Amino acid sequence: MKAHLYLRASTKDQDALRAKASLESFAADKGLVVANIYSENISGTKLHRPELIRLLDAAHPGECIVCESVDRLSRLSQSDWETLKAKIKAKGLRLVIADLPTSHMMVQDKGITGQIMEVINSMLLDLMATMSRLDQEKRVERIKQGLANKRLADPTWTPKGKGKNVEKWAKIQSLIIKHPGMSADDIAKLADVGVATVYRVKQQIQAVAPLH
Template identity: 75%
Template sequence: MNSHLYLRASTKDQDANRAKASLEAFAAEKGLVIAGIYSENISGTKLERPELMRLLGAANAGDVLLCESVDRLSRLSQADWEALKGAIKAKGLRLVIADLPTSHMLIEEKGITGQIMQVINNMLLDLMATMARLDQEKRVERIKQGLENKKAADPEWKPAGKSKDTAMWDKVVALMAKHPTMSADQVAKLADCGVATVYRIKRELKAA
């Protein structure tokens, strides 16, 4: 059975290929043939990801879409998660998550027992996808709260580098606060700045 490995990290400071070896070992253990490896550094809150879309276009019905964990595949809104699941189902793919044992049974058909486990697996997938999305939202809220607390304690405080472009900084921070699930690429486009600038501001807010 063919498998397609999907590897994702959220920023250029992380390595999307970090889990490659473990997924290759998992595929070998399960007797899966690796037909493709798709790796990208992009936010999990974004549905339209180049490598993910390329995977969906190249895979055939009955193939396995293999990921390390649910949050590597999705930190999507509920609507986008449903859309992604629909696209995977429409392609006839088997979604297998390495750290979700109930999904492993999709590699083999197991009659009525397999059908029952699939129902349970789908419920767990939805739960874990929701938890991944909420974790992302909480992270953004913590950054926002940390900035507000810092300003309240010291009204004169400014994050490192802010003096270079105060208006741009404020615009990016406002966009992230208003749209917590928006990807860095989308924020950069709306703020008319580079993605690296958005990542830098995120890092400085987190450090604050």
């Protein structure tokens, strides 16, 4: 059975490929053949992620999506999680989570035991996805509270925003313009940025002058 490995980290400062070796080892242990590896630096709260979309477009019925943990796939709202699950089901894909043993049954052919485990696994996936979302919401609330406390202590204080790395954005723009056929993955590697950043720059260019 073919497997599509999906790796995600929230920011460029984190390493989305950190779990690559362990997921490849996991796939080998389960007798899975790795079809492709999809890695991106983007928030798990976003439903529309370039590499996840690319995975869903490329995968075929009966194949697996393999993730390290549920929160690498989803910190989505309830409605967005239901949307993602529906897309996975519509494609006929099996979702296998390395740290969720019940999902490992999805690698095997389904008998009556497999059908029972699929129901149990689905419930656990929903539970863990909810926990991931609540953890994210708590994290955001803590940040907001911290900012509010700083403003109370010093009314003149303002947070320092993250500015664009002008040099890297210019390099990405140059690569896109000079090599219109180059893939986002290759541009990201050459510019040393996440694929999501390449897509943002592309959108900015297209807003000014659509690429042909």
